[in-house]
Amino acid sequence: MTENTQGFNTRAVHAGQGFEPRTGAVVPPLHFSSTYAQDGIGNLRAGYEYGRGGNPTRDALQEQLAAVENGTHAYSFSSGLAAEDSVIRALAEPGDHIVLGNDAYGGTYRLISRVLGGWGIGNTPVDMGDHAALKDAVEANQTKLVWVESPSNPMMRISDIRAIAKITHEAGALLVVDNTFASPALQQPLDLGADVVIHSTTKYIGGHSDVVGGAVVLNDPVLAEAIGFIQFAVGAVSGPMDAFLTTRGLKTLGVRMRTHSENAMAVARWLQGRPEVEAVHYPGLESHPQHELAKSQMSDFGGMVSVQFSGGEDAARTVAESTRVFTLAESLGAIESLMNYPSEMTHASVKGTELAVPVNLLRTATS
Numbered sequence: 001m002t003e004n005t006q007g008f009n010t011r012a013v014h015a016g017q018g019f020e021p022r023t024g025a026v027v028p029p030l031h032f033s034s035t036y037a038q039d040g041i042g043n044l045r046a047g048y049e050y051g052r053g054g055n056p057t058r059d060a061l062q063e064q065l066a067a068v069e070n071g072t073h074a075y076s077f078s079s080g081l082a083a084e085d086s087v088i089r090a091l092a093e094p095g096d097h098i099v100l101g102n103d104a105y106g107g108t109y110r111l112i113s114r115v116l117g118g119w120g121i122g123n124t125p126v127d128m129g130d131h132a133a134l135k136d137a138v139e140a141n142q143t144k145l146v147w148v149e150s151p152s153n154p155m156m157r158i159s160d161i162r163a164i165a166k167i168t169h170e171a172g173a174l175l176v177v178d179n180t181f182a183s184p185a186l187q188q189p190l191d192l193g194a195d196v197v198i199h200s201t202t203k204y205i206g207g208h209s210d211v212v213g214g215a216v217v218l219n220d221p222v223l224a225e226a227i228g229f230i231q232f233a234v235g236a237v238s239g240p241m242d243a244f245l246t247t248r249g250l251k252t253l254g255v256r257m258r259t260h261s262e263n264a265m266a267v268a269r270w271l272q273g274r275p276e277v278e279a280v281h282y283p284g285l286e287s288h289p290q291h292e293l294a295k296s297q298m299s300d301f302g303g304m305v306s307v308q309f310s311g312g313e314d315a316a317r318t319v320a321e322s323t324r325v326f327t328l329a330e331s332l333g334a335i336e337s338l339m340n341y342p343s344e345m346t347h348a349s350v351k352g353t354e355l356a357v358p359v360n361l362l363r364t365a366t367s
Contacts, residue, residue, distance in 0.1 A: 008068060008185060009254040016063030017247070030244045031056045052235045061243040064250055065205075068184040069197050071217040073224035075231050076243055080180065080200025081107055082236035083214030087196055088112070089234070090226040091174060092144045094120025099137045099173075100147035101128045102354055103155045106347035108147070108178070109355055125354055128152075128159040129290070131167060138171040148194075149178040150187075151294075154306045154342045154363040156281040158290035161297060165193025174223070180204070180333075185257040187298045190219060196227075203333030204303075207249035207256055213238045256335070260303030263366040268305045276315065278360065281306040304332060306363045313359040316341060320362055332365035339364050 019026045033055075036048040048054050058076050065074035077083040088111075092098065098112055102125035112123050124137045128148055138146060146168040150159040161177060168175040176196045177189035183204040189197050199205055201213040218224055231237060238246065261284070268282035280287075283294035284301030294301060309315035319339075320328050326339040330346060340346055342357040350356055 011067040012064065012185075012253055013251050015067030016060035017251075028057070028060055030240055032240050051240075052237055053232050055237075055240055055243070057240040057247075058238055058243040061238070061247045061250075064247055065199075065201075065215050065217055068250065068253070069179075069190060069217040070188050071190050071197065072219045073221070073228070074215060074217045075224075075227055076201070076238040076246070077214035077216070077231065078236045078238055078242070079212050080198070080202060080214035081111055083198055083200075083216050084108060084111055084178075085115070086227060086230045086234065086236065087176060087198065087216055088116055088121065088145065090230040091196075091223065092121055095122075096120075096144040097122040097124070097141040098145045098147055099124050099126055099134065099141070099143050101149055101152055101157075101159070102126055103152045103157055104147070104149055104355060105153045105178070106342075106349040106355070106357075108149075109353070110349040112147075114349075128164065129157065131160075131163060134164065135167050135171070138167065138173055143171060143173045145174050145176055147176050147178070149181070150189075150297075151181045151283055151302065151304065153181060154281075154304075154340070154347065154357060154361065156181075156283060156288070156304060156306050158283050158288075158294045158297075160293055161189050161192040161194060165195075169193070181304050182298055182302055183253060183257055183333075185254045186261070186300050186302055190217065192297055195220065195223065201246050201249075202331060204257065204260075205250050205253060205333075206246050207253065207334055208245070209331065209334040209336065211242050211245040211249070213242050213246050257300065257302070260333075260366060261300040264303045264305050264364075265301065267364065267366050271305070271307050276309055276311060278308040278310040281308075303366045304363065305366065306361055308358055308361045311360070313343075316360045316362050326364060332363070334365075335367055337365060337367040 034051040062074040148159045174195040177194040178198045180200045197217045199215040265284045271280045282305045320341045326337045340363040343359045347357040
């Protein structure tokens with residue numbers, strides 16, 4: 001175990017998790033209260049007034065999230081898409097423009113194109129590996145946000161976060177990185193130049209398929225204030241029990257990601273040798289086109305493996321509906337192995353667009 005890994009695990013276990021001073025309970029109590037008694041008008045005890053504005057359990061999680069991402073500010077939301085929506089509403093306005101990867105998560109594209117597009121936010125999907133095309137798109141549209149997934153969902157492409165940050169900042173834009181697939185245990189985008197990090201904490205951070213949530217982590221206090229205002233004003237906050245379950249999951253993230261990565265590598269290598277397989281997408285394989293880049297910005301390669309079958313759509317569907325250990329289900333990142341047919345499941349919303357997922361592809365999440 002490296003010194004960095006040891007430091008991560010220590011932060012994950014202890015940040016925001018001090019023992020309760022009255023009883024000495026080593027696990028902070030779960031605060032369900034929706035409101036807080038005031039000692040006088042505006043005279044708040046410990047700064048708490050109303051559950052939407054603040055909750056001790058949520059605050060403890062937010063401190064923990066900031067610590068593991070090497071950030072100074074973190075906000076916990078009711079879902080990953082609520083976190084994404086809040087970032088865009090806080091940092092962009094009608095008439096602004098977003099450049100995003102042309103293999104982005106279907107829900108992200110749906111939010112940006114169909115929901116926020118109606119609000120007046122424009123978008124351009126580009127290949128994040130083509131830096132010339134990215135630069136042209138950012139400069140031509142006076143882009144406000146560049147939106148990156150690395151690894152991407154579900155094609156497992158790796159983006160050069162350092163290089164993209166440089167292009168983004170030279171154009172006066174902000175870089176948002178979705179770090180859900182890697183998790184903070186394997187990658188810290190803020191250290192690589194990102195301005196904002198997004199998570200669906202439902203996935204690896206929660207880690208047990210029993211809680212839905214999202215997170216935003218950043219360092220800039222001005223940007224943080226804007227996002228914090230949207231969190232309070234719109235109110236898509238994580239509830240106390242959701243925050244508690246997410247905190248519990250985050251404490252074991254480091255050890256879980258080590259096992260996820262080991263098992264995914266074994267699955268990827270096995271699939272690579274099968275005659276039925278057309279392509280295996282896993283950044284840990286030497287054959288992956290961004291393998292060296294992944295090694296330079298990740299401490300391991302994660303638990304997600306995507307595979308394309310030479311038998312086409314029928315072969316992919318047959319495998320998806322025939323497995324015994326892998327469960328056919330949405331989501332990923334938990335202690336059980338899941339399999340997903342993105343074309344009809346997680347990425348159905350991008351069918352018919354340039355973001356469409358190959359119909360012979362399955363996405364696997366190894367336990």
